[in-house]
Amino acid sequence: MPLPQCATPTTTDWSSRIIPTLGAIAAVYLIAVPLAMLIYAAFRGPADFLPFEAGAQWTVDNVRAVFTDPIMYGEIIPDTLTFVAGTVCLTTVMALAMAWLIERTDLPYRGVWFALIIFPTLVPIVVQAIAWILLLSPNAGWINRLIRVATGWSGKGPVDVFSMAGLIFCQSLSVAPFVFLQFSATLRAMNPAFEDASRGSGASTWTTLRRITLPVLLPGLLAPIILITLITFEQFELPLIIGLPGGINVFAYRIYNELNPASGLPNYGRAAAISLPFLAMGLLALLAYNHAIRNAEKFVTVTGKAYAQRRIPLGAWRWPAYGFLGFYVGFAAILPALILLWTSLFGFSVPGSVPLDQASLASYRQLFADPLLWRAVRNSFTVAILSALIVTLLGALIAWIVTRSTFSGRWLLDALSFMSLGIPAVITGLAVMVLYLSVPIGIYGTVWILVIAYSYRLAVSTRLSRATIMQVHKELEEASEAAGARWLTTQVRILLPLIMPGLVSAFLLLFIIGMREFTLPFVLYSQENVVMSVLIWQFFQGGEPARSAALATLMIAIVLPLVVFARRYLVSRGAGE
Amino acid sequence: MLTVTRLEKSFATEDGPLRVIDGVSFTVPDGQCYALLGPSGCGKTTTLRCVAGLEEPDAGRIEIAGTVVYDSAARIAVPTNQRPIGIVFQSYAIWPHFDVFENVAYPLRVARPRIARGEIEDRVMAVLDLVGMRDLAKRPAPRLSGGQQQRVALARAIVRRPKLLLLDEPLSNLDARLRDYMRKELADLIERIGITALFVTHDQAEALSLAQRVAVMNEGHLIQEGAPREVYSAPATAFVAEFIGGSNIVEGRVASRNDARAQVALQGGGPVFEIDMEATPGETVNVLFRPEGIRLSTTPVEGGNVLSGTISASIFTGSVIDYTVALAGGLRLRVIAPSDQQFERGTAVWLTVRDVRGLKREHPPSGT
Ligand SMILES: Nc1ncnc2c1ncn2[C@@H]1O[C@H](COP(=O)(O)OP(=O)(O)OP(=O)(O)O)[C@@H](O)[C@H]1O
Numbered sequence: 050m051p052l053p054q055c056a057t058p059t060t061t062d063w064s065s066r067i068i069p070t071l072g073a074i075a076a077v078y079l080i081a082v083p084l085a086m087l088i089y090a091a092f093r094g095p096a097d098f099l100p101f102e103a104g105a106q107w108t109v110d111n112v113r114a115v116f117t118d119p120i121m122y123g124e125i126i127p128d129t130l131t132f133v134a135g136t137v138c139l140t141t142v143m144a145l146a147m148a149w150l151i152e153r154t155d156l157p158y159r160g161v162w163f164a165l166i167i168f169p170t171l172v173p174i175v176v177q178a179i180a181w182i183l184l185l186s187p188n189a190g191w192i193n194r195l196i197r198v199a200t201g202w203s204g205k206g207p208v209d210v211f212s213m214a215g216l217i218f219c220q221s222l223s224v225a226p227f228v229f230l231q232f233s234a235t236l237r238a239m240n241p242a243f244e245d246a247s248r249g250s251g252a253s254t255w256t257t258l259r260r261i262t263l264p265v266l267l268p269g270l271l272a273p274i275i276l277i278t279l280i281t282f283e284q285f286e287l288p289l290i291i292g293l294p295g296g297i298n299v300f301a302y303r304i305y306n307e308l309n310p311a312s313g314l315p316n317y318g319r320a321a322a323i324s325l326p327f328l329a330m331g332l333l334a335l336l337a338y339n340h341a342i343r344n345a346e347k348f349v350t351v352t353g354k355a356y357a358q359r360r361i362p363l364g365a366w367r368w369p370a371y372g373f374l375g376f377y378v379g380f381a382a383i384l385p386a387l388i389l390l391w392t393s394l395f396g397f398s399v400p401g402s403v404p405l406d407q408a409s410l411a412s413y414r415q416l417f418a419d420p421l422l423w424r425a426v427r428n429s430f431t432v433a434i435l436s437a438l439i440v441t442l443l444g445a446l447i448a449w450i451v452t453r454s455t456f457s458g459r460w461l462l463d464a465l466s467f468m469s470l471g472i473p474a475v476i477t478g479l480a481v482m483v484l485y486l487s488v489p490i491g492i493y494g495t496v497w498i499l500v501i502a503y504s505y506r507l508a509v510s511t512r513l514s515r516a517t518i519m520q521v522h523k524e525l526e527e528a529s530e531a532a533g534a535r536w537l538t539t540q541v542r543i544l545l546p547l548i549m550p551g552l553v554s555a556f557l558l559l560f561i562i563g564m565r566e567f568t569l570p571f572v573l574y575s576q577e578n579v580v581m582s583v584l585i586w587q588f589f590q591g592g593e594p595a596r597s598a599a600l601a602t603l604m605i606a607i608v609l610p611l612v613v614f615a616r617r618y619l620v621s622r623g624a625g626e
Numbered sequence: 627m628l629t630v631t632r633l634e635k636s637f638a639t640e641d642g643p644l645r646v647i648d649g650v651s652f653t654v655p656d657g658q659c660y661a662l663l664g665p666s667g668c669g670k671t672t673t674l675r676c677v678a679g680l681e682e683p684d685a686g687r688i689e690i691a692g693t694v695v696y697d698s699a700a701r702i703a704v705p706t707n708q709r710p711i712g713i714v715f716q717s718y719a720i721w722p723h724f725d726v727f728e729n730v731a732y733p734l735r736v737a738r739p740r741i742a743r744g745e746i747e748d749r750v751m752a753v754l755d756l757v758g759m760r761d762l763a764k765r766p767a768p769r770l771s772g773g774q775q776q777r778v779a780l781a782r783a784i785v786r787r788p789k790l791l792l793l794d795e796p797l798s799n800l801d802a803r804l805r806d807y808m809r810k811e812l813a814d815l816i817e818r819i820g821i822t823a824l825f826v827t828h829d830q831a832e833a834l835s836l837a838q839r840v841a842v843m844n845e846g847h848l849i850q851e852g853a854p855r856e857v858y859s860a861p862a863t864a865f866v867a868e869f870i871g872g873s874n875i876v877e878g879r880v881a882s883r884n885d886a887r888a889q890v891a892l893q894g895g896g897p898v899f900e901i902d903m904e905a906t907p908g909e910t911v912n913v914l915f916r917p918e919g920i921r922l923s924t925t926p927v928e929g930g931n932v933l934s935g936t937i938s939a940s941i942f943t944g945s946v947i948d949y950t951v952a953l954a955g956g957l958r959l960r961v962i963a964p965s966d967q968q969f970e971r972g973t974a975v976w977l978t979v980r981d982v983r984g985l986k987r988e989h990p991p992s993g994t
Pocket residue numbers: 637638639644646664665666667668669670671672673828
């Protein structure tokens with residue numbers, strides 16, 4: 050065996066240093082650079098000048114203008130907080146009840162309910178929002194018409210979706226499935242011995258639930274609850290589509306408004322200045338989230354292992370359970386799907402007012418004849434696939450650096466990628482916009498700026514990959530090294546195949562997130578880089594509900610089979626074991 | 627040949643650096659099997675990992691087959707993949723995404739310069755033959771039993787004909803029966819291929835039966851080194867005596883001495899023992915009785931080196947019975963007797979000590 054007579058530490062594989070270093074640089078570039086630009090922009094003026102533009106100078110005008118604005122204290126902050134708090138309460142109650150019914154009771158048809166509950170996670174929020182407007186708008190909403198016919202109510206309403214209550218209701222319907230998945234996992238991971246021990250000590254089912262189950266689960270439930278806060282806080286679509294007509298003014302919309310004022314030029318500095326406190330709030334919530342998951346990990350209940358749970362018999366309580374689940378699934382999945390399909394065929398006409406044989410495929414035909422559609426389809430796929438690929442690989446690399454390497458700055462990298470979870474999408478959109486308007490590399494307005502902007506969500510992949518890598522026993526890699534393999538060979542031939550299932554699920558998840566994304570492509574919109582979700586909204590806003598609904602239906606028809614096909618990668622691992 | 631010289635290694639922990647290896651030196655001659663033996667956490671695995679290059683020592687020098695692979699003074703640290711070694715890991719680390727053949731072929735596939743396909747095939751099959759796994763070459767790794775995994779791990783470690791074989795607790799993952807069987811297989815195999823081997827274990831039976839030389843480690847220090855019989859019969863310290871064979875250690879006082887023999891009175895009274903040792907009268911020493919070097923009887927025995935007491939506990943283990951005997955002076959001794967010698971608790975017994983040793987008290991007796 051040829052061996053170098055002696056070698057110094059510097060002769061180790063260059064690849065083991067270069068590749069992680071490049072990964073680290075890319076992560077910093079995707080997250081830290083736009084943020085730095087944003088902060089810089091907040092202190093540059095005047096008004097519509099870009100931070101590096103000739104004539105721009107240091108100023109605190111933006112910050113002062115924003116913080117002395119009475120609207121900030123009278124509307125934006127209270128509205129944002131009410132929206133978040135209301136959604137957190139409603140979603141927690143709904144999602145927890147659903148998770149408990151599915152995981153811990155003998156409810157019949159659990160598999161079907163489960164599928165129906167998580168179906169909305171595939172549907173872009175714009176699509177949901179449009180469906181809810183069609184269902185619940187005070188004038189023409191189907192539900193309102195139905196109530197009016199049934200009760201003889203006159204005038205508008207009685208339900209008004211364009212209100213804070215309506216906004217909270219819609220937002221809760223839309224985040225509930227995500228939290229439901231996490232609550233379910235927590236419930237599955239609870240060791241039933243805790244409850245058995247309580248029953249064995251003579252406690253009743255109810256006492257056990259109150260004194261044992263809930264306190265033991267609490268740390269595991271806290272993290273998802275904070276996650277609702279984060280998701281709702283950065284929500285843009287619903288405040289734009291449902292909140293705005295109801296006069297609700299959350300910060301995400303306000304930032305957008307500074308960039309696209311009704312009259313005059315965009316004010317980048319002002320938009321950046323508004324971002325700052327909300328960026329801080331997002332990161333604060335993120336810290337709380339981090340603390341909560343650490344706590345939950347420390348707690349014995351969350352072991353990642355799924356136990357066979359003993360199910361509580363519902364008896365006659367299953368009828369109210371059906372009622373509750375039916376209400377949720379009806380409003381979140383079934384009615385929206387029906388109304389979109391109907392609208393794509395009949396436009397604004399309601400059932401009963403048109404003979405069924407007047408259904409028309411005209412809107413589909415128009416749609417397919419429109420070159421804009423094909424551009425949007427191509428863009429959606431390009432951006433979703435490329436960004437999912439970038440984030441999966443980069444996230445895995447960062448996860449590797451954090452778990453396996455001894456790079457000194459690795460905690461910083463970890464923090465940075467985790468931070469992406471707390472940065473609202475509108476703020477990312479703004480930061481990326483200011484950056485590429487300032488740096489003339491010609492990607493502004495193209496799909497490439499979307500690929501880069503989408504790729505900031507590193508945390509999704511880092512967290513998934515980290516869990517996967519930690520499951521690979523380190524000796525498997527050491528055995529390869531000891532067999533004489535170089536660093537890169539070990540990574541490619543041993544580690545990569547072993548973490549592949551984890552990477553595939555991260556990719557799929559990111560692909561779905563990419564297809565649903567609306568905020569980034571809307572903020573960074575141009576004729577050239579239009580994507581499907583934005584086009585749906587443009588059609589709807591332009592008074593073409595049938596075409597909008599047709600495109601929405603089409604989009605679901607594309608995503609749904611993909612996901613059904615790949616579901617074994619998406620269903621949480623705990624369920625299978 | 628493997629030479630390890632003044633190896634040192636600390637780990638950074640939350641409460642400052644933790645010294646895990648403290649100046650360990652030893653040499654494994656060509657073709658010999660050398661065992662590092664010691665209690666859990668004494669630094670055996672860390673020593674092995676330093677030799678493998680999986681851990682970088684803080685100081686010292688490691689030479690494998692005439693090549694310096696680590697030298698802190700000369701700033702040499704050859705990466706693991708360039709050291710001529712094969713490792714059998716404690717977990718076996720069989721790659722689950724390969725079958726048996728691919729697991730074993732891997733070291734040859736990644737070798738540079740490249741090895742021809744045909745040759746890889748031949749060499750892998752030859753090694754699988756050697757470990758008795760030829761028929762299972764195509765079996766996926768997740769469907770191997772513990773013993774089969776161990777064979778594959780071994781085959782993989784020797785397939786590229788390394789100069790040094792490293793084994794970390796190679797038998798600890800097997801159940802007791804299989805462990806005995808594989809121990810013989812392993813000893814046989816290592817001898818047949820004539821490889822230099824370093825292995826790590828906390829099981830003294832394993833070390834004594836597999837290795838030509840053993841080294842006993844404790845808290846990062848190498849305490850005694852020698853042939854198995856030597857270490858067993860002449861432990862250098864109370865720790866070694868206790869660790870190998872679980873000796874009874876009793877304090878005694880040297881009453882007088884003549885020639886090379888010392889007369890030692892036990893702490894709790896009783897007869898005076900004549901022991902071969904250097905000692906000055908009045909000195910306190912440790913007296914060692916091997917549990918299997920004591921004979922029990924229910925009738926009084928005449929002569930020297932006899933103690934009396936009552937049976938206070940017994941554990942039946944099948945081939946032998948492990949008794950605890952309470953002596954008149956309050957001492958308790960462990961005695962291992964053949965299983966046909968059964969006594970009730972409380973039975974009065976006489977103990978004939980056939981194997982007694984004295985040890986200078988450098989370290990106070992630990993534990994029991
Ligand atoms: N990476 C590490 N970081 C910090 N401490 C470590 C690390 N690896 C080992 N140690 C500590 O070093 C000491 C020696 O560990 P080592 O694994 O060498 O013990 P061992 O003799 O192999 O024990 P065992 O028989 O239990 O395997 C232990 O106290 C262990 O906790």
